[in-house]
Amino acid sequence: MGGPGQMLDQFGAVGDHRGQAFDWQIASRLIVYLRPYLRELGAAFVLMLAATGFTLLIPYLLKVAIDQYIGGQNAPGLLRMVVFTGAAYLGLYLSSAGQTYILARVGQRVLGNLRAQLFRHLNRLSLSYHDTHIVGVTVSRVMNDVAVINELLSQGWITFIGDAFILIGIVVIMLSMDARLALLSFLVLPLMVLATYLFARRAQAAFRETRTSVARVVGNLAEDISGMRVIQAFAQEDATQERFREVNEANRDANINAMSLSFIYMPTIEFLSMLATAVVLWFGGQAVTGQEITLGVLVAFLSYVSRFFQPIQELSRLYTTMQSAMAGGEQVLKLLDTPLEVDDAPGAGDMPPIRGEIEFDRVSFRYRPETPEVLREVSFHILPGQRAALVGPTGAGKTTIANLVARFYEASAGAVRIDGVDVRSVKQQSLRRQVGIVPQDSFLFAGTIAENIRFGCPEATDARVEEAARMANAHEFITALPDGYATRVLENAANLSVGQRQLICIARAVLVNPRILILDEATANIDTVSEALIQQALGRLLEGRTAVIIAHRLSTIQNADVIFVVEGGRIVEQGSHEELLALGGVYRNLYEKQFKIETV
Numbered sequence: 001m002g003g004p005g006q007m008l009d010q011f012g013a014v015g016d017h018r019g020q021a022f023d024w025q026i027a028s029r030l031i032v033y034l035r036p037y038l039r040e041l042g043a044a045f046v047l048m049l050a051a052t053g054f055t056l057l058i059p060y061l062l063k064v065a066i067d068q069y070i071g072g073q074n075a076p077g078l079l080r081m082v083v084f085t086g087a088a089y090l091g092l093y094l095s096s097a098g099q100t101y102i103l104a105r106v107g108q109r110v111l112g113n114l115r116a117q118l119f120r121h122l123n124r125l126s127l128s129y130h131d132t133h134i135v136g137v138t139v140s141r142v143m144n145d146v147a148v149i150n151e152l153l154s155q156g157w158i159t160f161i162g163d164a165f166i167l168i169g170i171v172v173i174m175l176s177m178d179a180r181l182a183l184l185s186f187l188v189l190p191l192m193v194l195a196t197y198l199f200a201r202r203a204q205a206a207f208r209e210t211r212t213s214v215a216r217v218v219g220n221l222a223e224d225i226s227g228m229r230v231i232q233a234f235a236q237e238d239a240t241q242e243r244f245r246e247v248n249e250a251n252r253d254a255n256i257n258a259m260s261l262s263f264i265y266m267p268t269i270e271f272l273s274m275l276a277t278a279v280v281l282w283f284g285g286q287a288v289t290g291q292e293i294t295l296g297v298l299v300a301f302l303s304y305v306s307r308f309f310q311p312i313q314e315l316s317r318l319y320t321t322m323q324s325a326m327a328g329g330e331q332v333l334k335l336l337d338t339p340l341e342v343d344d345a346p347g348a349g350d351m352p353p354i355r356g357e358i359e360f361d362r363v364s365f366r367y368r369p370e371t372p373e374v375l376r377e378v379s380f381h382i383l384p385g386q387r388a389a390l391v392g393p394t395g396a397g398k399t400t401i402a403n404l405v406a407r408f409y410e411a412s413a414g415a416v417r418i419d420g421v422d423v424r425s426v427k428q429q430s431l432r433r434q435v436g437i438v439p440q441d442s443f444l445f446a447g448t449i450a451e452n453i454r455f456g457c458p459e460a461t462d463a464r465v466e467e468a469a470r471m472a473n474a475h476e477f478i479t480a481l482p483d484g485y486a487t488r489v490l491e492n493a494a495n496l497s498v499g500q501r502q503l504i505c506i507a508r509a510v511l512v513n514p515r516i517l518i519l520d521e522a523t524a525n526i527d528t529v530s531e532a533l534i535q536q537a538l539g540r541l542l543e544g545r546t547a548v549i550i551a552h553r554l555s556t557i558q559n560a561d562v563i564f565v566v567e568g569g570r571i572v573e574q575g576s577h578e579e580l581l582a583l584g585g586v587y588r589n590l591y592e593k594q595f596k597i598e599t600v
C-alpha cells in the first residue's frame with residue numbers, strides 16, 4: 001500500500017518537532033507577528049502586573065485584618081479592611097478579565113493575519129508544490145498549526161511572566177514575613193520540581209503521539225470519504241473499516257495515555273500542596289502558640305502556600321503548549337519559506353496584448369529533479385490564428401506542453417515564446433489572463449453554474465454568460481435544469497455528468513475571450529452529436545484566435561491547420577491531416593486503428 005502509507009507518514013510528520021522545546025530561531029520569527037499590536041500587548045502587560053499585585057496583596061490584607069483589627073478589636077478598622085479586600089478582589093477580577101479580553105482579540109487578529117499570509121503564499125506557489133503536497137496536511141498547517149502558535153504568542157508568554165512574578169512575589173513576601181517558616185514550607189519544592197520535570201518529559205512524548213495519531217485519523221478519513229465510490233465498488237468496506245479502526249484506536253489510546261499522565265500529575269501536585277499546608281499548619285501553629293508569630297502571619301502563609309501551586313501547574317501546561325507551538329511554527333515557517341518555483345522575474349512587465357503566436361524552442365522538461373525528462377527538445381511553431389492539434393498516446397506529454405504554454409511549470413531547458421516574448425520575462429498573471437484553458441480534468445467550485453462560468457471574469461453580465469454557454473453548447477442542458485443557471489453545483493460537481501462539467505468549463509474559458517485557447521480533451525466525454533455542435537460553435541469562436549486542441553478522438557481534429565504527433569516527449573510528425581496520412585507513419589497508424597474500431 002505505497003500511496004496511503006506514504007500519505008500517513010507525511011501526516012505523521014504534522015506535529016513532529018524533535019528539536020529542543022524552545023527554539024530561538026523559530027520564536028524570534030514568530031514574534032514579528034505581534035509587532036502591529038504592541039500597544040494592546042503593553043496594556044495587557046500592565047493589567048497582568050495589576051492582577052499579580054492584587055493576587056499578592058489579598059493574603060497580606062488578611063494578615064493586617066486579623067492582627068491589627070480583630071486582635072485590636074477595632075470594628076471600624078475591620079470594616080475598612082473588608083472594603084479593601086473586596087476592592088482588591090474586584091481589581092483582580094477586572095484586571096484579569098481585561099487582560100484576557102485584550103489578549104484574545106490580539107490572538108484572533110494574529111491568527112487571521114497568519115492564515116491570510118499562508119493562503120496568499122499557497123496561491124502563489126507553483127503547481128509543482130501542490131502536486132507533491134497532500135491537501136489534508138496543508139489544511140492542517142493553515143488551521144491547527146497556526147492555532148497552536150497563536151496560543152503561545154498571544155497568551156503563553158504573558159501567562160509565563162505573570163506566573164513567574166507571582167511565584168517570585170510569594171517567595172519574597174513569605175521570606176520577609178518569617179524566614180524560618182517560609183523555608184520549611186519550601187521543603188516540598190524539590191519534590192514539586194521533580195514531579196513537574198518527570199511529567200513534562202513524559203507529556204512531551206504523549207502529546208506528540210496524540211497529535212500524530214489524530215492526523216492519521218483525519219488523513220484516513222479524508223481519503224476514504226473521497227474514495228468511497230471506489231471502496232464500495234470493490235466491496236472493500238470491511239478492510240477500510242479495519243484500517244480505520246486501527247488508527248482510531250491508536251488515537252484513543254494515545255489520548256487516554258496523555259490524560260492518565262495528567263490524572264497522575266494533578267493529584268501529585270495537590271498532595272504536595274496539602275503537604276506544604278500541613279507543614280505550615282504544624283510548625284506555624286506551634287509558632288503561634290509560642291507567640292513567635294502572629295495568627296495573621298499564619299493565615300497569610302496558608303493563603304500564600306495554596307496560591308503557590310497553581311502557577312506551577314500552569315507553567316507545566318505552558319511547557320507542552322510551547323512544544324506544540326514550536327513544532328507548528330517550524331512547519332508553518334517551512335511552508336512560508338518554500339520558494340516560488342515559478343516567479344515573476346524582477347522588473348517583469350505585463351505581457352502586451354497577444355496576437356497568438358506560440359513557439360517552443362528546444363524545450364526540455366521534467367516535473368521534478370529526480371524524475372525522468374517528460375519533454376525532450378520539443379520545437380514547434382504555431383502562427384497567430386492557427387488551429388493546432390496535439391495527438392499521441394497516453395502519457396506522451398500533450399498536457400505537459402499545454403502546461404508550459406501557460407507557464408504553470410518552468411521549462412528545464414529551452415524557451416517558450418508567445419509572440420516572440422519569452423514567457424519567463426513577463427508577469428504570470430498578465431500572460432494567463434490572455435490564455436484560456438479547458439483542462440483535462442474539469443474542476444467546478446461549489447456555487448451556482450453561473451458563478452462557475454463567470455469565474456475568470458466576475459463582472460460579466462448574465463447575457464454574456466449565456467452567450468458563452470451557447471458557444472459551448474451548454475445552454476440547452478443548463479436551462480433544462482430546474483434552477484437553470486442558478487443551479488447549485490455540489491462538491492466534486494456530483495450533480496453534473498462529466499460531459500456537462502466539460503461544457504461548463506468550455507463556457508468558462510470562452511467567456512474571458514482569450515487570444516489563445518487550449519482545449520485539453522475538452523470534448524472527450526461528450527457524445528458525438530453534441531461534439532459536432534461544439535465544433536461548429538468553436539469554428540465561429542476560434543476565428544482570429546490561436547487554438548491548441550488536444551484530442552484522442554482523431555475525428556475531432558481532422559480540420560486542424562497543423563497536427564503535431566507527440567510520442568515519448570517528442571514531436572515525431574507534423575503536418576495537416578492529409579499530409580500525415582500520406583506520410584504513412586504514426587498518425588496514419590493511429591487513424592486506421594481508430595477508423596477500424598469505429599466502423600466495426
Ligand SMILES: Nc1ncnc2c1ncn2[C@@H]1O[C@H](COP(=O)(O)OP(=O)(O)OP(=O)(O)O)[C@@H](O)[C@H]1O
Pocket residue numbers: 131367368371374392393394395396397398399400401440
Ligand atoms: N504533475 C506531474 N508530476 C510528475 N509527473 C507528471 C505530472 N504530470 C504528468 N506527469 C508525467 O509526465 C508524462 C506526460 O504526462 P502528460 O499528462 O503530459 O501526458 P498526456 O500526453 O497528456 O497523456 P493523456 O493523453 O493520458 O492525457 C507522464 O509520464 C506522466 O507520468
Ligand SMILES: [Mg+2]
Pocket residue numbers: 398399400440520
Ligand atoms: Mg493529458
